Amino acid sequence: MSHHFETDAIRQQMERSPYLEHSVPLYLTSSFVFEDAEDMRASFAEEKERNLYGRYSNPNTSEFIQKIVTMEGAEEGYAFATGMSAIFSTFAALLNAGDHVVSCNSVFGSTHGLFANYFPKWNIETSYFKVNQVDKIESLIQPNTKILYAESPTNPAVDILDLELLGKIAKKHNLLFIVDNCFATPYLQNPIKFGADLVIHSATKLMDGQGRVLGGVTVGKADLIRQIYLFSRITGPAMSPFNAWVLSKSLETLSVRVDRHCENALKVAEFLEQHDSVNFVKYPFLKSHPQYEMAKKQMKLGGNIVAFEVKGGIDAGRKFLDSIKLCSLSANLGDTRTIVTHPASTTHSKLLESERMETGISDGMVRISVGLENVNDIIKDLKQALH
Known part of the structure; x- marks a missing residue:
């Protein structure tokens, strides 16, 4: 059956x-x-x-x-x-x-x-x-x-x-x-x-x-x-x-969890897209994403990962991470807890700068694995860290 x-x-x-x-x-x-x-x-x-x-x-x-x-x-x-x-x-x-x-x-x-x-x-x-x-x-x-x-x-x-x-x-x-x-x-x-x-x-x-x-x-x-x-x-x-x-x-709970992850991630992406301290935001189900139509064709929802660039380069990226209070600083993703990572200085730090830039990993890029907390609390933390 x-x-x-x-x-x-x-x-x-x-x-x-x-x-x-x-x-x-x-x-x-x-x-x-x-x-x-x-x-x-x-x-x-x-x-x-x-x-x-x-x-x-x-x-x-x-x-x-x-x-x-x-x-x-x-x-x-x-x-x-x-x-x-x-x-x-x-x-x-x-x-x-x-x-x-x-x-x-x-x-x-x-x-x-x-x-x-x-x-x-x-x-x-x-x-x-x-x-x-x-x-x-x-x-x-x-x-x-x-x-x-x-x-x-x-x-x-x-x-x-x-x-x-x-x-x-x-x-x-x-x-x-x-x-x-x-x-x-x-x-x-x-x-x-x-x-x-x-x-x-x-x-x-x-x-x-x-x-x-x-x-x-x-x-x-x-x-x-x-x-x-x-x-x-x-x-x-x-x-x-x-x-x-x-x-x-x-x-057994994958579908329920991922539905909420995606719902929260889209709201976080929409918030970041309007913030003055952010150069750009990339999330598959944002209409501004370069491959938005392709994402809609291939995926049911946009996932839980949001990438964005903080204005001010690598120092601004690190300052943002140091200002985070609620979210976690970790190299993992897909957790119930929202996780913030600075790829240029962590997960992709072994790449040459030219290699990072070719793959879209700028000095100020931040990767957020959006968790299952109340989305308003996630946004509140990101907002205070971007001051």
């Missing part, structure tokens, strides 16, 4: 144990036992589907994965200890020495570090296109290009990429199209509908939603996930059962 998003998030769960519990229990075990020698042999030969060892699978991680698979319209998935372990393991499992990646230049700082500092050690190179120059993607594609990669909305500038166009380019050139969908969550956007082969999430963010646990997940085509699974069985970046249990519970 087909259900709506909210119903699947709550009612899709593993089979109950003989105790007939209503709430899914925790399976805190590192390993699983076998009935006899033949059962053990057949299980390791993968002639039957069952849990073998905690590094491979666990009932709690399996339930969490299946929920994301359903939400994203994917075939299979695998859960990781963190969002970055999901990104690294996905690429490492699918790339070989000599391969080439084409990526948007506006990506998470650690992802950029992976492309710039570590993949070259294995003779894997990356070419970048700007968010407003997708027409140049095809000129970057080489005979050894294997993956087209993007985030949308981007981190931290909340630019929007045309996922359908990227999907068509990837298909035309026989590339794997991978999308980091962390900012949108499966509730607001489903990249697979636009041609993505794989979708990656940092579950640490809005999926958890309360700043409690770390996690990552990759979902998509079964044959690709199989490669990622086999790589991860050996390298061991698996999600813990406890984190999977927490995250699966969190998904």
Whole structure:
């Protein structure tokens, strides 16, 4: 029977144990036992589907994965200890020495570090296109290009990429199209509908939603996930059962929470857009956003991230942060608590100034992860900090 998003998030769960519990229990075990020698042999030969060892699978991680698979319209998935372990393991499992990646230049700082500092050690190179120059993607594609990669909305500038166009380019050139969908969550956007082969999430963010646990997940085509699974069985970046249990519970309230996040974020963006101390504001569902129409096409709502530039550059940005009283100063996002970050001096400080400017991260840019507090209290704090 087909259900709506909210119903699947709550009612899709593993089979109950003989105790007939209503709430899914925790399976805190590192390993699983076998009935006899033949059962053990057949299980390791993968002639039957069952849990073998905690590094491979666990009932709690399996339930969490299946929920994301359903939400994203994917075939299979695998859960990781963190969002970055999901990104690294996905690429490492699918790339070989000599391969080439084409990526948007506006990506998470650690992802950029992976492309710039570590993949070259294995003779894997990356070419970048700007968010407003997708027409140049095809000129970057080489005979050894294997993956087209993007985030949308981007981190931290909340630019929007045309996922359908990227999907068509990837298909035309026989590339794997991978999308980091962390900012949108499966509730607001489903990249697979636009041609993505794989979708990656940092579950640490809005999926958890309360700043409690770390996690990552990759979902998509079964044959690709199989490669990622086999790589991860050996390298061991698996999600813990406890984190999977927490995250699966969190998904039950994802739609309710994200609706309020988006409602608050739009009001915050509208306030900032009218403030004299602000040069510009970027929020996908603000009509002034350069890709507003594209955001409306791809996303249900605008998400919870607002980016804006304080007049006065890097010193003004730091002064603004030092004046914050209610909101939190943190590098995380997607929490119930509103979080304010200055990317130029924190999350993207390892980039060269020229690299930051090319991705829209100016010295005075501030990223706000709008939380679930009363929006009037959030705005009051931002207003006093912008004096």
